[in-house]
Amino acid sequence: MRHVSDHERRARLGVRHALAPPFRATTVEDAARAVTVLHATEPPTVYLSCWARMDTLKPDDLDRALHADRTLVKQLAMRRTLFVFPRDLLPFAWPSASARVAATERARLAKDVVTDGLTPDGGAWLDRARAEVLAALDGVPGGRTAQEIRLAVPMIDVKAAGLPVAGRVLNHLGLTADLVRGTNTGGWHVSRPRWTPMADWLGTSPSWPTAADGYREIIRRWLWSFGPGTEDDLVWWLGGTKSTVRAALTTLAAEQVTLDSGRTGWLLPDDLDEVPAPAPWAALLPVLDPTVMGWQSRDFYLGPHRDLIFDTRGNAGTTAWVNGRVVGAWIQDPSGAVRIRLAEPVSAVEEELLHAEARRLTDWLAGFRVSSVYSSPIMKG
Numbered sequence: 240m241r242h243v244s245d246h247e248r249r250a251r252l253g254v255r256h257a258l259a260p261p262f263r264a265t266t267v268e269d270a271a272r273a274v275t276v277l278h279a280t281e282p283p284t285v286y287l288s289c290w291a292r293m294d295t296l297k298p299d300d301l302d303r304a305l306h307a308d309r310t311l312v313k314q315l316a317m318r319r320t321l322f323v324f325p326r327d328l329l330p331f332a333w334p335s336a337s338a339r340v341a342a343t344e345r346a347r348l349a350k351d352v353v354t355d356g357l358t359p360d361g362g363a364w365l366d367r368a369r370a371e372v373l374a375a376l377d378g379v380p381g382g383r384t385a386q387e388i389r390l391a392v393p394m395i396d397v398k399a400a401g402l403p404v405a406g407r408v409l410n411h412l413g414l415t416a417d418l419v420r421g422t423n424t425g426g427w428h429v430s431r432p433r434w435t436p437m438a439d440w441l442g443t444s445p446s447w448p449t450a451a452d453g454y455r456e457i458i459r460r461w462l463w464s465f466g467p468g469t470e471d472d473l474v475w476w477l478g479g480t481k482s483t484v485r486a487a488l489t490t491l492a493a494e495q496v497t498l499d500s501g502r503t504g505w506l507l508p509d510d511l512d513e514v515p516a517p518a519p520w521a522a523l524l525p526v527l528d529p530t531v532m533g534w535q536s537r538d539f540y541l542g543p544h545r546d547l548i549f550d551t552r553g554n555a556g557t558t559a560w561v562n563g564r565v566v567g568a569w570i571q572d573p574s575g576a577v578r579i580r581l582a583e584p585v586s587a588v589e590e591e592l593l594h595a596e597a598r599r600l601t602d603w604l605a606g607f608r609v610s611s612v613y614s615s616p617i618m619k620g
Contacts, residue, residue: 241496241511243467243504245539249563250516252540255464256530257292258560259517264292267304268325271311274529275460277323279313282423282430283609285323287525290603298427306422309440313420313432315340315413317457318478321420328460330445333416335453336477341414348407351399368395368408373417373436382421382435385409409434428609451486454479458487459507465533467496467504475535500536521592522560523569523577523600526613531555531565541565544582547617556615561589568617569597575606580617 243251253259257273264270270292271277279285290296304311311323316336324332349361358364375391376383385405389396395405412418412434421435438444448456458473465472473484493505524530531537531548532555541548544565549555559567559579566589567581577597585593 241494241506243496243498243506245499246516247514248467248498248539251466251514252530252563253517253520254514258522258530259520260294261517263294264289267293267296267301268310271323271325272460273464274533275457275464276316276325276328276529277311278527278529278532279321279323280527281525281611281613283428283611284525284527286427287609288528290600291522291524291528296603302423302427309442312440314416315410317476319344326441328456331448331453331456333453334447334450335457336479337414337416338450339479341411344407344411344414348399348404348411351402352404355399357397357399365408365411368392368404369412369417371395372408372412376418376434376436382433382439384424384431384433388434428607451490454483455487455490458484459491462491462493462505462507463510466506466510467498468534469498469502469504469536472534472536473505476533498539500538502536516562519562519588519592521562521589521596523593523596524558524560525609526556526611526615527554528558531558542583544617547582548615550613550615554613554615556611556613556618559593561585561592566593568615569600570618570620571604571608575601575604575608577601577604580620582617 254262255273257264257270264273267289270289273292277285277288286298286301289301310326312326312329313321314324314329314332314337315321316332319340345365349365352358352364353361371392371394372388375388389405395408397404409418416437418434419437419440420432421440422433423431424433425431470481470484474481488505492508494508494511496504496506498504540563542564548558548565557568558565559569566583566585567579569577569579572578577600579593579597
């Protein structure tokens with residue numbers, strides 16, 4: 240059985256995730272494909288994740304892909320998380336990861352509106368709310384903001400279980416691919432989308448694969464980007480079930496490999512050749528970057544730094560990497576300059592690689608200070 244060492248896993252990470260400079264992406268679409276999907280919970284993360292994987296990036300490049308060409312599309316999916324999907328992968332999420340979350344969210348919202356006395360029939364209430372929102376958007380070029388939709392559909396402008404209902408209804412419509420977060424009315428660092436019918440946004444209504452086909456394609460791409468990974472890594476990342484993962488691995492004819500941890504990992508059958516380590520490299524990644532959030536078992540790249548890099552809810556802060564290892568984090572000083580905070584000693588060569596990336600990011604941000612609600616202990620100092 241093929242063995243993949245932690246050293247090779249870190250080499251694969253640098254190459255496949257487009258972090259080592261010779262392997263950087265040339266387009267934002269390629270940057271997204273390098274990690275299967277981009278994490279989009281915080282708007283700046285999408286831009287900073289692309290910046291880290293490209294030699295040059297203009298915010299307009301990503302805006303074009305998201306809002307003009309629509310080659311990248313935002314979609315709520317795995318683990319009820321907002322991601323940016325390459326357009327060709329998007330339909331595979333709808334019947335699989337997104338549908339799974341949609342079922343959970345439907346049950347939760349239907350229960351909450353009954354508990355709060357808004358209706359005796361939560362399912363029927365949600366169906367009517369969805370229909371009224373879609374009617375309010377029918378024939379409206381460019382869609383509407385959430386605020387405009389609340390005004391047009393008063394029945395959703397309420398609270399249930401202490402939470403605004405409107406956003407939950409819109410999220411459910413997004414999960415079922417009826418709506419999409421369309422044109423952003425704010426800057427690159429904020430999310431103020433105009434909700435738009437998915438078919439209008441894409442200019443077509445793509446056919447839906449089966450749920451099994453959807454999971455299989457998502458897992459296939461994950462294995463290429465993140466493999467080798469364990470079954471537990473895939474179950475966690477997908478927010479899915481072991482049976483779903485096992486079925487996909489079988490259909491893909493995935494190959495078992497041994498890992499330094501003693502656990503069994505999986506690779507695609509055409510990806511068994513050793514990946515050589517690239518030249519020494521460093522990278523600065525934003526909060527919740529797809530790389531740091533890509534596996535459940537993180538020791539091979541995180542080492543002993545979990546409690547410094549992740550908050551108590553499992554959200555990763557910024558990270559500083561050298562040759563596939565997390566060695567610290569980055570922050571900005573009051574002037575906006577990027578500073579490195581090390582979690583472990585590094586060599587002089589590694590330190591210079593990190594500072595070169597810090598200078599590159601400082602120049603790109605041009606004084607803009609990125610804010611985040613996900614500040615890890617090392618970021619707080």
